[in-house]
Amino acid sequence: MCKVVKQKKGDGRISVSLLCYTRQPTDREEANNEDVALSMHLAVRSAISGAWEPLNADYGIFFAAGVPAPGLSPQARLACTSSAAPTAGKSDMKGALGQGPDTSGADAVIPGEDLDLKSLIDPFILRLPDGTFAVLATQVARGGQEDGSEKDSFLLAHSSDLLAYRRLPSVRVVGATGIHRPRAALVHEGSSCAVYWDDDQGRLCMALVDDLLQTGQIAAIKNLDAHDSANVNDPLPQSDLEMIRQGCGREDIRPGNIIKVDNSELEALAGRFGRTYDTSVRAGEVTVHLDGGSGESRLRAARQAMDRVASTPALLGYSDGSQATRQVDWDPDQLAELGRGMADGSLCTGDHISIRGRVRQTIYPVPFARQRADPSIFRWSWRGKPLCMFIATEDQDGNCVDPRGGRTHMPLRVASDIAGLSDEAGGREHEIDLLRKGDRNSEGRVMTGCFWAPEIHMIGGRLSILFMPCFDGEAVNPDGSLNDRAGLPDMWTGCCHIMQLRKDEAGEDLDPRLPDNWTRPSPILRADGGALNPVQRISLDMTVLEDSGTWYYAWQQLGSVWIATFDPGRPERLSGEPRQIIVPEFAWDNMIAEGPNALVHDGRIFMIYSGSLVGIDYTTGLVTAPAGVGADLTNPQVWSKLDYPLQKSGLYNGQWQLGTGHGMWSEDEDGNMLYVFHNAKLEGGRYLGRDAQVRRVHWSADGMPILDMQTDEELDPTRALVSLEVNVV
Numbered sequence: 001m002c003k004v005v006k007q008k009k010g011d012g013r014i015s016v017s018l019l020c021y022t023r024q025p026t027d028r029e030e031a032n033n034e035d036v037a038l039s040m041h042l043a044v045r046s047a048i049s050g051a052w053e054p055l056n057a058d059y060g061i062f063f064a065a066g067v068p069a070p071g072l073s074p075q076a077r078l079a080c081t082s083s084a085a086p087t088a089g090k091s092d093m094k095g096a097l098g099q100g101p102d103t104s105g106a107d108a109v110i111p112g113e114d115l116d117l118k119s120l121i122d123p124f125i126l127r128l129p130d131g132t133f134a135v136l137a138t139q140v141a142r143g144g145q146e147d148g149s150e151k152d153s154f155l156l157a158h159s160s161d162l163l164a165y166r167r168l169p170s171v172r173v174v175g176a177t178g179i180h181r182p183r184a185a186l187v188h189e190g191s192s193c194a195v196y197w198d199d200d201q202g203r204l205c206m207a208l209v210d211d212l213l214q215t216g217q218i219a220a221i222k223n224l225d226a227h228d229s230a231n232v233n234d235p236l237p238q239s240d241l242e243m244i245r246q247g248c249g250r251e252d253i254r255p256g257n258i259i260k261v262d263n264s265e266l267e268a269l270a271g272r273f274g275r276t277y278d279t280s281v282r283a284g285e286v287t288v289h290l291d292g293g294s295g296e297s298r299l300r301a302a303r304q305a306m307d308r309v310a311s312t313p314a315l316l317g318y319s320d321g322s323q324a325t326r327q328v329d330w331d332p333d334q335l336a337e338l339g340r341g342m343a344d345g346s347l348c349t350g351d352h353i354s355i356r357g358r359v360r361q362t363i364y365p366v367p368f369a370r371q372r373a374d375p376s377i378f379r380w381s382w383r384g385k386p387l388c389m390f391i392a393t394e395d396q397d398g399n400c401v402d403p404r405g406g407r408t409h410m411p412l413r414v415a416s417d418i419a420g421l422s423d424e425a426g427g428r429e430h431e432i433d434l435l436r437k438g439d440r441n442s443e444g445r446v447m448t449g450c451f452w453a454p455e456i457h458m459i460g461g462r463l464s465i466l467f468m469p470c471f472d473g474e475a476v477n478p479d480g481s482l483n484d485r486a487g488l489p490d491m492w493t494g495c496c497h498i499m500q501l502r503k504d505e506a507g508e509d510l511d512p513r514l515p516d517n518w519t520r521p522s523p524i525l526r527a528d529g530g531a532l533n534p535v536q537r538i539s540l541d542m543t544v545l546e547d548s549g550t551w552y553y554a555w556q557q558l559g560s561v562w563i564a565t566f567d568p569g570r571p572e573r574l575s576g577e578p579r580q581i582i583v584p585e586f587a588w589d590n591m592i593a594e595g596p597n598a599l600v601h602d603g604r605i606f607m608i609y610s611g612s613l614v615g616i617d618y619t620t621g622l623v624t625a626p627a628g629v630g631a632d633l634t635n636p637q638v639w640s641k642l643d644y645p646l647q648k649s650g651l652y653n654g655q656w657q658l659g660t661g662h663g664m665w666s667e668d669e670d671g672n673m674l675y676v677f678h679n680a681k682l683e684g685g686r687y688l689g690r691d692a693q694v695r696r697v698h699w700s701a702d703g704m705p706i707l708d709m710q711t712d713e714e715l716d717p718t719r720a721l722v723s724l725e726v727n728v729v
Helices: 229-233 238-247 263-273 295-310 332-344
Strands: 014-023 041-045 052-054 118-127 133-141 153-159 166-173 180-187 192-198 204-209 222-224 253-262 278-282 285-288 314-318 323-326 328-330 352-359 372-382 385-394 409-415 432-436 449-459 462-472 497-500 540-547 550-557 560-566 579-582 593-601 604-611 619-626 650-652 655-667 673-683 686-696 721-728
Touching (some): 041 263, 118 180, 295 721, 372 655, 550 593
Parallel strands (some): 285 721
Antiparallel strands (some): 118 133, 133 153, 153 166, 372 385, 372 686, 449 462, 540 550, 593 604, 655 673, 673 686
């Protein structure tokens, strides 16, 4: 008989029970299709009500990674940063990307051909002797059907905190006749581990291993009968599982096991996967200085004091321990009274004044811009005047190739503030067509459609727009097949282009609102002058980032994100070889990774990207890399990938927003970070295209961006009114 070891907890202070489970799939409109439901979810038991409270809005937290094909080169596999090891089988989804020649020779992972997406069921969490966690589960095919792996193997992963996971090679059990509900218990004072499972006949089986995390194969197995003493050590017998199922209060889940977590672990889980909300607002106090000199100097001191008070922000505290600052609109009458008192001498040293104000919180319209997808907002100063620019893909009724009856265009909006760019403020009526169908690029080719994913950036001191136009299709595709878009705008002809704002003879920027002030769009080519994507032609969603003096383009081709260096003085050519850095390895990103956009924050590069096909399943993923240390950002191993979507379909201010994604980092007039993105519009089951939205970003206590903070979570409306104590010295 094996002696089961009581599991060690993180710090010994047990505070709550944690349940792992998968969900029963419902439908896409509830963000709970098979791709989402068949992953490990977590819920904590409320200390008040005893009810199970789902984390991450009842969305998956740990997903099975896709299995790369065995014939991939080591170089190609580098971008599969979450996949543990190849299997013996080739995916049966070859050709899912549609047009294009045979890609089998490409030194890259081709989603749909070289990567077989997976799901999981029956998760089980084991706390290891060092306080970290092992996760065991049964791998299934995407959608939930058996994929053959359950005959003799199970999934295994390691996590230090249940926030991030390291997938290990699947454990193979030699001689097994089916492995279902894998689970494990520490035995022999924690020096070894007993692994249990049910075989195809429902018999309980067990094997002893020295180190679960180092176990790639199990050879010695034991079939247990009802009278075997090892039976009593089964960590999750069917009877206990049934009790969990009946006691959890939910019929829509398939439970795994329950473990205990301590206070610090609970705080970390709640901080990452719970709701973060405003708990305090404080303005504090400021000191202003009187001037005993002439009237002019007193006036100057008074103006400085008023400016000092007017620019004093409020400090907001949040439930996870994080903080943020927000500007305050201070009472103008009280500000003027402060200024008069300092100027005419009626205020003296030692006086104290309290000034009232309201914390500034611009609430942007929802939607911000109808049928505008892949949005970009850029704040700029032109000849001393603030300009806010909004540009996006035209997506009338979901047609982004040749919308408006073929009158394809690139719509630009310009206003003095961000709110003025919205439909509600008349932004649509004042749109400027920077490009229209029939305009030519720098090669003289007629651009006839698309104008996809325009982004505004400053490159080499010049205002620039990166985007993808497309052209009329040829009679046949490159693979020799007939082209159903012959003579019509054909998305597969599209490729990344750049256009830049011209300058006058004095080197001053011309007015960006005039189309003729922009250069003709130029295709962005490889260093040797070849196309970015020689395999399928199409390249899109280009963005730019700079780190440690090196400039990079990142874009989508072959269903994944690629990156390469370039010289900002010659932005139409790469200077280095493109490399694949993000592959869609999870069911939630559904064979595509696109729309990259990067931001540097607190020493880290945060690159968001979008997964799943355009529509109501669209999601936002995240990879990060160190900033400012000269890391080679073309090396996929430099990037760390989040296991679950950073943003997904969900409720925002009480209303569902489906298919959220293709976002861009921006900022508001006060320097607060914004996230600009689109969501899918669905009415009566009919897809009506995508609408642009604008939200503020909150940075959590553990350094992660929160993209779905509700308006009253950002600022508790009962705390919006504040007072500032002004000390006169």
